[in-house]
Amino acid sequence: MTLQTKKMHELYEECKRIGISETSDVIEEAQSAEEAEFFAKAFDIILQQKQKNVVAEKKRTLGQS
DSSP states (O other): OOHHHHHHHHHHHHHSSSSSSHHHHHHHHHHSSHHHHHHHHHHHHHHHHHHHHHHHHHHHHTOOO
């Protein structure tokens, strides 16, 4: 794994750990509009993944496919 790939993986893991309540703080503290947009999009992707996992778990729990 290259150093750059490792850094990207660490960024991904850190984004997953940030709570929903913290996302607005991170976006507000961005150093530029471009950075704020990047954070917002990254958090949107993480939230979508979490929602997808919740729906899949709910379907498994209810015995649906």
